[in-house]
Amino acid sequence: MNAPVAAKGFTPAARELHLPTYAELSHLPGSKPHPLPLLRTIAFLKDPLAGVTANVRNYGRVYRVNNFGGWNIGLIGPEANEVVLFNRDGNFSSELGWNPILGRVFPRGLMMLDGDHHRADRKTLGIAFKPEPMRHYLDALNDGIARGLAKWPTEFKFYPAIKQLTLDLAAASFLGIAWGPEADQINRAFVDMVAASVGIVRVPLPGTAMARGVRGRTFMCAFFAREIPKRRGATGEDIFTQVCNATNDAGTLLTDQEIIDHMNFLMMAAHDTLTSSLTSTVYYLGKHPEWQDRLRAEVLSVRETAGPALPYDRLGELEQVEWAFKEALRLLPPVPSVPRRALRAFEFGGFTIPAGTHVGVSPMYTHRMPEYWDEPEQFDPSRFSHNRSKGRHKYAWVPYGGGAHMCLGLHFAYMQAKAFLYALLADYRIVIADDYVCDFQMFPIPKPKDGMPLRLERLTAAAR
Ligand code: HEM
Numbered sequence: 001m002n003a004p005v006a007a008k009g010f011t012p013a014a015r016e017l018h019l020p021t022y023a024e025l026s027h028l029p030g031s032k033p034h035p036l037p038l039l040r041t042i043a044f045l046k047d048p049l050a051g052v053t054a055n056v057r058n059y060g061r062v063y064r065v066n067n068f069g070g071w072n073i074g075l076i077g078p079e080a081n082e083v084v085l086f087n088r089d090g091n092f093s094s095e096l097g098w099n100p101i102l103g104r105v106f107p108r109g110l111m112m113l114d115g116d117h118h119r120a121d122r123k124t125l126g127i128a129f130k131p132e133p134m135r136h137y138l139d140a141l142n143d144g145i146a147r148g149l150a151k152w153p154t155e156f157k158f159y160p161a162i163k164q165l166t167l168d169l170a171a172a173s174f175l176g177i178a179w180g181p182e183a184d185q186i187n188r189a190f191v192d193m194v195a196a197s198v199g200i201v202r203v204p205l206p207g208t209a210m211a212r213g214v215r216g217r218t219f220m221c222a223f224f225a226r227e228i229p230k231r232r233g234a235t236g237e238d239i240f241t242q243v244c245n246a247t248n249d250a251g252t253l254l255t256d257q258e259i260i261d262h263m264n265f266l267m268m269a270a271h272d273t274l275t276s277s278l279t280s281t282v283y284y285l286g287k288h289p290e291w292q293d294r295l296r297a298e299v300l301s302v303r304e305t306a307g308p309a310l311p312y313d314r315l316g317e318l319e320q321v322e323w324a325f326k327e328a329l330r331l332l333p334p335v336p337s338v339p340r341r342a343l344r345a346f347e348f349g350g351f352t353i354p355a356g357t358h359v360g361v362s363p364m365y366t367h368r369m370p371e372y373w374d375e376p377e378q379f380d381p382s383r384f385s386h387n388r389s390k391g392r393h394k395y396a397w398v399p400y401g402g403g404a405h406m407c408l409g410l411h412f413a414y415m416q417a418k419a420f421l422y423a424l425l426a427d428y429r430i431v432i433a434d435d436y437v438c439d440f441q442m443f444p445i446p447k448p449k450d451g452m453p454l455r456l457e458r459l460t461a462a463a464r
Pocket of ligand 1: 270339399
């Protein structure tokens with residue numbers, strides 16, 4: 001019998017869960033035990049897409065792997081995405097899937113709650129993403145993007161620049177604080193937390209990213225704790241103030257600790273995903289000038305009457321901008337795989353998978369399956385046009401997940417992407433050298449290994 005998992009904080013059903021042994025999973029196709037599983041993990045991390053592709057080729061759409069030091073069952077394809085993410089029968093726990101990865105630095109974030117607790121808190125937090133507060137966030141984004149772009153040089157590495165800009169934008173739209181020394185301190189603490197959540201060492205040993213992350217969390221928790229009393233009852237137009245004043249169905253406010261946990265998690269959920277997706281979108285537009293020109297024409301046609309700041313009511317007119325962003329999310333999904341843990345035994349693909357099993361679905365692989373995508377390696381935003389989307393499996397494109405845990409910030413993500421591209425494409429041409437191929441590290445979140453050097457050419461009125 002296996003040792004039971006730690007029960008603290010877990011749902012009652014989870015307390016009885018055991019980690020299935022190799023013997024209990026041996027009826028499934030997949031890899032055999034390896035004397036040094038870490039070596040296998042290192043090889044996998046070098047090229048995760050190739051790793052999943054090889055597993056699907058060798059074993060099929062349900063397979064066993066022991067990457068990351070434990071047995072895990074890969075469930076592949078849109079049907080698997082639907083079963084796991086939609087979770088009709090309540091077989092899967094998001095808390096138990098994500099907690100081993102994010103639990104130390106981002107405990108009790110929304111994605112690490114299940115069932116009624118999750119439903120109630122999601123509804124409460126949803127108040128911060130209603131149209132009225134969103135309008136205000138867009139004002140802050142427009143303003144911050146214009147200031148940020150004005151400071152960029154002509155030739156630079158795009159990834160660190162957009163990472164910094166996304167942090168600065170979050171200081172204003174998430175926290176309602178001005179750019180400056182306080183925002184810089186918060187940014188540093190926050191970056192340490194995010195780095196810790198994806199670091200290899202999972203305990204806070206001195207000198208490790210995890211130790212810095214735990215210190216960052218202490219700093220951020222103290223910041224939120226100090227600010228909450230000031231924000232309660234106030235009418236700020238930032239996400240933090242909205243969350244401080246949001247009430248549940250019974251009219252009750254979130255507790256201070258709940259606000260701290262949700263804010264830490266919200267900022268993390270938004271930061272690297274936006275940084276990654278804006279980087280990949282700009283990369284593909286740099287490599288595909290014909291699409292860049294189409295998007296620029298669309299942007300300029302809105303700008304003609306709307307002016308330099310994108311109005312909330314006109315977001316819907318940037319249709320092709322949205323296709324391009326979606327296509328970048330298809331090719332390089334910021335959350336390449338999504339973990340869950342089975343709360344009870346379930347059937348999939350003709351196999352019985354025991355309770356307690358860690359399972360994972362793969363947006364990264366599904367998004368390139370030739371069964372669902374014509375020429376999957378090609379950047380072709382028009383595949384997201386209304387006509388070409390018709391009839392596609394609903395779970396073939398899942399960069400935001402699906403079901404109860406589907407990304408709460410997806411409209412915010414589209415809004416920031418549109419505000420950024422609206423400002424960028426109207427005034428600049430993205431130039432990427434013809435012979436440059438960006439090498440994206442895929443896990444845990446896609447990012448260019450070399451920072452992605454590029455040039456922004458300022459457009460004159462005549463050149464637009
Ligand atoms: C392109 C950008 C983004 C991508 C690709 C993305 C992706 C995802 C995915 C895949 C999930 C679900 C994970 C799961 O089911 O286990 C998720 C959840 C979540 N995301 Fe995003 N995200 C993005 C931006 C944002 C932003 C900007 C925010 C906040 C403003 C945000 C807040 C959240 C929250 C709160 C959850 C948890 C939802 C829940 O558990 O109910 N995300 N995101």
